[in-house]
Amino acid sequence: MKPQNYFFLGIGGIGNSALAQYFLEQGSQVAGYDRTQSLITKKLEEKAIRVIYEFAPKALPDFLDRETTTIVCTAAIKTDQPWYRYFIEQGFTIEKRAKVLAQIANAQICVAVAGTHGKTTTLALLTHIFKTAQWPFTAFVGGILEGYESNYIHTGDRYLLVEADEFDRSFLQLRPSFAAITSVDPDHLDIYDSPTAFEEAFEAFAAQVIEVTVLGPEVALKGFRLGEAYQVKNTKIKAVGYRADFYLNSENALPVEVAVMGPHNLNNALMAAALAHEIGIPSQAIQKALASFQGIQRRMQVTEWQPGLYLVDDYAHHPTEIRAVYDTLHERYPEMEKTVVFQPHLFSRTKDFFEDFTKVLALFDRVFVLPIYPAREEPIEGVTAQALLDGVQHTNKALIFKSQIFPMMSRLTKGVIALLGAGDIGSMAAELKQKTI
Numbered sequence: 001m002k003p004q005n006y007f008f009l010g011i012g013g014i015g016n017s018a019l020a021q022y023f024l025e026q027g028s029q030v031a032g033y034d035r036t037q038s039l040i041t042k043k044l045e046e047k048a049i050r051v052i053y054e055f056a057p058k059a060l061p062d063f064l065d066r067e068t069t070t071i072v073c074t075a076a077i078k079t080d081q082p083w084y085r086y087f088i089e090q091g092f093t094i095e096k097r098a099k100v101l102a103q104i105a106n107a108q109i110c111v112a113v114a115g116t117h118g119k120t121t122t123l124a125l126l127t128h129i130f131k132t133a134q135w136p137f138t139a140f141v142g143g144i145l146e147g148y149e150s151n152y153i154h155t156g157d158r159y160l161l162v163e164a165d166e167f168d169r170s171f172l173q174l175r176p177s178f179a180a181i182t183s184v185d186p187d188h189l190d191i192y193d194s195p196t197a198f199e200e201a202f203e204a205f206a207a208q209v210i211e212v213t214v215l216g217p218e219v220a221l222k223g224f225r226l227g228e229a230y231q232v233k234n235t236k237i238k239a240v241g242y243r244a245d246f247y248l249n250s251e252n253a254l255p256v257e258v259a260v261m262g263p264h265n266l267n268n269a270l271m272a273a274a275l276a277h278e279i280g281i282p283s284q285a286i287q288k289a290l291a292s293f294q295g296i297q298r299r300m301q302v303t304e305w306q307p308g309l310y311l312v313d314d315y316a317h318h319p320t321e322i323r324a325v326y327d328t329l330h331e332r333y334p335e336m337e338k339t340v341v342f343q344p345h346l347f348s349r350t351k352d353f354f355e356d357f358t359k360v361l362a363l364f365d366r367v368f369v370l371p372i373y374p375a376r377e378e379p380i381e382g383v384t385a386q387a388l389l390d391g392v393q394h395t396n397k398a399l400i401f402k403s404q405i406f407p408m409m410s411r412l413t414k415g416v417i418a419l420l421g422a423g424d425i426g427s428m429a430a431e432l433k434q435k436t437i
Contacts, residue, residue, distance in 0.1 A: 004069075005029040005030065005064070005069045006023050006030050006070050006072055007030075007032055007033075007060075007070075007072070007087075008020050008071075009072070009073040009074070009077050009081070010033070010077060011032025011034050011041065011044065011051055012032075012034035012036070012038050012040045012041040013034075013040075014040070015140070015142065016032070016074060017040045017043075017044060017151065017152070018140040018141070018151050018152040019097060019101065020044060021044070021150075022138065024047060024049060030049050031051070031052070031061045031063075032052070033051070033053070033055075033083050035053065037051075037053060038427070040151075043150075057086060066090060066092045066093070071087045072100050073094060073096060075097070075098065075167060075168035076375065096168075097170075101140070101174075102173035102174050102175075104160065105162055108159065108160040109158060109159045110162065111160070111162070111176060111177065111179070113164060113179070113271075114165075114166065114180070114181045114205055115180070115182030115216065115219075116182075117182060117264070118183060118265075118271070119163050119182055120163060120299065120315075121265055121299050122268040122271045123163050124143060124145050124296040125258075125260075125268060125269055125289075126161060126275055127141055127145065129272060129273070129276045129286055129290075130159065131155065131289070132292065133276075133281045133282065133285035134155075135155075135156075135158070135159065135281065136155055136156020136159065137153075137154075137159040137161055138154045138155075138156070138160050139152070139153045139162075140160075140161070140162050140163070141153070141161075141163070142165075143297055143298060143315075145295075146295045146297065164176070164205060166187070166198070167188050174208065176208070176209050177210045177211050178209070178212050178213075178214075178275060178278060179206070180213070180214040180215075180216075181205070181214075181219050181221065182216045182267075182271055183216050183320075184218075184219050188349075190377075202221065211278075214230070214274045214278060216267070217267070229274070230246070231246075232245065232247075233245045237331070237332075238257065240259045241261065242258055242260070243256070244258075246286075248273060248274060248283060248286075249278075254287055256269075256273075256286075256291070257290065258293060259291075260293070260295070261332060262325070262327065263324075263328070263331070264327075265300060269290055273290065298313055298429070300325070301314070305417075305432075305433075308414040309409075309413060309417070310336075310417070311409075311417050311432060311433065312416060312417065312419065313419050313426065313429040314419070315426070316420045316421070317344075317345040317422035319353050319357050319360045322340075322360045322361070325418055326364065333416050336415045337365040337366070337415035337416070338365050338366075338418065339364060339365060339366040339367075340364040340366070340420060341369075341370065341408075341420065341425070342367075342370065343373050343420070343421030343422075343424075343425040344357070344370070344372040344373065344385060344388060345372075345375065345422040346372070346374070346376075346377055347374060347377050347379055347380040348377060348380065350372055350383050351380055351383045354391065355391070358391035358393070361392050362393050364418070365415075367392055367394050367397040367398075368397070368398055368399075368408065369389045369397070369398075371385045371399075372385050373421065373422070373423025373424065375423065385399055402424075402428050405419075405428060405432065406432060409432070
């Protein structure tokens with residue numbers, strides 16, 4: 001019997017790229033398609049994974065055949081996409097990434113992190129805790145961990161650490177042994193009919209957890225709550241991160257230092273510690289891991305671009321996340337002027353949270369908005385970046401394009417500039433970090 005092989009549609013995505021590396025290590029032949037070359041696809045190619053950047057069936061590798069090759073796509077791939085149509089016409093089996101991931105996860109001791117906000121940072125911290133404790137695991141993380149330079153970390157096969165993504169109800173295919181739910185803040189209302197339906201999906205996910213679910217302080221589901229069994233006290237701001245006391249279902253304090261910025265990320269660290277504690281990882285390993293955590297790309301990454309001028313790169317694309325960034329900057333740099341460059345992500349999200357976006361953006365001293373990054377969506381009439389900007393009650397605001405970001409920054413001599421969004425603004429931030437004024 002021939003081994004199972006895989007071809008990924010959207011192989012450069014953070015989720016598919018981790019799965020591609022996993023199957024490569026399992027001995028499968030792997031290739032894929034993506035629209036553009038990126039740092040992720042370059043790393044995949046360095047591992048001898050073939051990546052195609054156009055619709056060119058003649059460029060497909062020889063190992064592809066419909067009997068032994070599964071086509072894996074994200075939920076965002078539409079059925080009219082040329083490659084999708086081609087593989088359907090050729091009789092290949094096409095599976096969504098969520099189903100493929102669930103088949104792997106449900107066959108192991110699965111540890112899942114769910115939640116509207118914070119799941120990537122929480123899982124990254126948990127991954128580092130497992131690595132520090134030298135417990136055998138495989139992790140699929142929704143971001144690139146600093147110090148590992150990867151979103152896929154594999155030391156063994158006993159535990160599988162994953163993000164439980166609520167988009168397209170994907171997380172309902174998981175049956176984790178342990179889980180954390182960081183927050184339940186309505187999102188993806190293009191998928192869910194209402195905030196109530198969104199919350200009901202999390203209720204269903206929590207009901208599928210086999211052993212323990214650790215819940216964030218504002219999550220009202222059955223299970224443990226951080227404000228009860230797990231707490232953080234005596235928080236002090238350090239030059240980089242915090243010093244605090246964690247109480248892990250105990251009256252005894254665990255002193256920790258963790259190099260994350262923002263109260264929301266300190267809470268993510270507590271979530272990771274709580275979940276690790278429930279699984280059985282010793283407190284000493286948790287303490288050591290938190291102290292040595294180096295962060296994750298595009299999650300409150302701060303670079304001193306020049307003396308007195310700081311560049312912040314963050315994935316924030318929801319009003320709650322933007323507010324968390326602002327609060328963090330206000331905590332760290334209270335006297336500095338704060339500029340935001342925001343790239344809205346999805347027409348539907350911009351429409352659903354229009355007023356919330358306008359209010360939170362108005363908190364900054366300068367507001368710049370980029371055109372909406374459409375991702376998988378077609379435009380919605382009346383939903384534009386200019387309309388969003390018009391709704392921001394501010395006198396210092398403008399609509400700009402990516403090519404204008406560097407000239408704008410070059411005119412500033414001090415302050416904080418936050419580049420926010422889940423689209424391609426992240427690649428722009430990476431380029432800007434390499435430039436000097």
